[in-house]
Amino acid sequence: MRRSDDGLDNGPPLLPLSILETVWPFFSERHSFIAQGFQFAGSIFRFKLLRDTVIVVSGERARTEFLTSKYLDINEGFKVLSGAIPMLPGVTSNLNTGVITLIHKRLSNAQSSERLENLIPYILSDIDRAVTTWSSDLIDPFAAIPTLCFQTSVRCLACHELADDASLVGRLRVLYDKLDTSTTPASVLLPWLPSPSMVTKLRASKKVYDIIDGAIRARLDSGISRDDTLQMLIDSGDDKLIIVGFIMGLLVAGARSTGTTASWLVTFLAEDIERRQKARDEIHALLSLHAYVIDNAKESVAELLSAIPLEAWEKGTPVLDKLIRETLRIAQPHAAMRRNMGPDIYVDGTCVPSGSYIVYPFSDVHLNSQLYVDPWRFDPDRAQVEGKYSYVGWGGGTTVCLGQRLAKLEMKLILAILLLRSDFTLVDRNGNCPTSAPRPNWNDHLHCKPTKACFVRFDEHKNC
Numbered sequence: 001m002r003r004s005d006d007g008l009d010n011g012p013p014l015l016p017l018s019i020l021e022t023v024w025p026f027f028s029e030r031h032s033f034i035a036q037g038f039q040f041a042g043s044i045f046r047f048k049l050l051r052d053t054v055i056v057v058s059g060e061r062a063r064t065e066f067l068t069s070k071y072l073d074i075n076e077g078f079k080v081l082s083g084a085i086p087m088l089p090g091v092t093s094n095l096n097t098g099v100i101t102l103i104h105k106r107l108s109n110a111q112s113s114e115r116l117e118n119l120i121p122y123i124l125s126d127i128d129r130a131v132t133t134w135s136s137d138l139i140d141p142f143a144a145i146p147t148l149c150f151q152t153s154v155r156c157l158a159c160h161e162l163a164d165d166a167s168l169v170g171r172l173r174v175l176y177d178k179l180d181t182s183t184t185p186a187s188v189l190l191p192w193l194p195s196p197s198m199v200t201k202l203r204a205s206k207k208v209y210d211i212i213d214g215a216i217r218a219r220l221d222s223g224i225s226r227d228d229t230l231q232m233l234i235d236s237g238d239d240k241l242i243i244v245g246f247i248m249g250l251l252v253a254g255a256r257s258t259g260t261t262a263s264w265l266v267t268f269l270a271e272d273i274e275r276r277q278k279a280r281d282e283i284h285a286l287l288s289l290h291a292y293v294i295d296n297a298k299e300s301v302a303e304l305l306s307a308i309p310l311e312a313w314e315k316g317t318p319v320l321d322k323l324i325r326e327t328l329r330i331a332q333p334h335a336a337m338r339r340n341m342g343p344d345i346y347v348d349g350t351c352v353p354s355g356s357y358i359v360y361p362f363s364d365v366h367l368n369s370q371l372y373v374d375p376w377r378f379d380p381d382r383a384q385v386e387g388k389y390s391y392v393g394w395g396g397g398t399t400v401c402l403g404q405r406l407a408k409l410e411m412k413l414i415l416a417i418l419l420l421r422s423d424f425t426l427v428d429r430n431g432n433c434p435t436s437a438p439r440p441n442w443n444d445h446l447h448c449k450p451t452k453a454c455f456v457r458f459d460e461h462k463n464c
């Protein structure tokens with residue numbers, strides 16, 4: 001074991017690795033790196049990330065204490081350990097608690113029942129339009145579905161003018177992709193160093209800023225009020241930097257997680273005809289309850305589905321709910337990250353010094369074979385398991401996802417359109433039945449793409 005220079009000689013085991021052996025794997029192969037750490041040290045270990053100490057914990061007690069501690073701060077944790085957000089200090093990063101609280105309040109307003117109800121026809125028509133532009137009946141779900149979710153996220157979190165302009169949405173998406181690819185260990189850990197990746201990241205952030213700033217100015221100059229999130233933010237009287245920060249920051253948080261989850265949802269459905277039929281039956285049942293006055297022959301799928309009210313999407317879809325829940329368990333390679341902003345605290349009996357970082361990988365609970373038998377098997381009908389915080393798909397304790405209402409709605413509307421438009425199946429790149437089912441790659445912590453590409457084939461002629 002190496003001697004530590006963090007004064008934690010009685011703390012959790014320190015991985016006997018050099019900086020080079022920790023930094024790169026932590027950012028590029030996090031799941032394997034953490035699994036190896038547990039293999040080496042047992043249920044808790046620590047490592048150095050340049051000058052910072054990072055403690056990685058596991059087990060029910062550690063999970064509970066991690067999730068419920070009032071001293072562990074998610075924003076400070078993400079700043080140093082993740083960094084996959086646009087870099088504009090005071091707009092999207094280095095925000096004080098008051099600004100973060102205000103942004104969270106506005107996010108809640110953006111998801112009021114009235115707002116979501118009004119958004120349903122827009123989201124459906126965005127999805128319908130995007131699907132009709134797919135140039136082939138063979139799509140890569142891990143490219144096409146995130147693109148679709150980016151469009152619906154712009155619609156729901158920004159404004160109609162941006163969402164209606166396909167080329168601007170495309171530019172924004174390219175810029176956000178650049179932000180992801182330029183998030184390297186150097187840009188995260190040494191943000192003051194003008195490395196090429198940092199410069200790319202700053203440039204991309206500035207361009208995103210300009211696009212959103214332009215949309216705000218155009219709205220204000222037009223004097224026309226529209227019913228969308230931007231208008232809600234303007235009408236709240238918020239400072240322009242708050243409005244830009246809200247849109248820039250939440251677009252990345254929202255679109256990426258929703259895109260990843262929706263890609264896997266479609267993939268898991270494409271694998272199994274009975275699964276698809278069950279989900280489709282549920283949507284047909286909603287249609288027969290709510291869309292009976294509409295002349296089916298004349299309406300598009302999107303128009304038909306618009307007749308289903310928000311409440312039915314939220315409370316009347318147990319099959320879709322189970323599909324989403326199981327997808328989050330198996331295909332969300334999240335490691336929760338925090339910084340201890342309070343005094344020294346104890347997690348599972350181990351000291352987490354003030355100022356240090358702590359990580360809880362969701363694999364510890366979601367891929368735990370003692371809690372979930374055969375954990376890699378996708379089984380939406382699994383019984384819920386006993387134990388504290390034994391499911392954290394939307395977070396738990398002091399930090400739960402504040403965008404889940406919107407995310408769930410978007411994903412259900414995507415599934416509904418795809419299921420009703422045509423049938424679809426999982427194939428390999430040559431259009432043949434794949435030899436093995438794709439598996440979520442937890443080392444790809446942003447996108448969770450499978451290591452072997454898979455495709456979904458839509459059967460144009462089959463009317464569902």
Ligand code: HEM
Nearest residue numbers: 250254257258261336337393394395399400401402403407
């Ligand atoms: C399928 C899509 C999504 C999934 C699976 C997801 C999952 C999560 C999880 C697990 C957390 C807790 C993280 C932790 O404890 O480290 C979280 C937090 C959060 N999510 Fe989501 N999320 C999704 C979509 C969204 C969307 C669409 C938005 C906003 C529009 C959003 C906004 C947030 C925010 C603001 C937090 C931080 C809450 C806080 O600091 O207290 N999420 N999300």
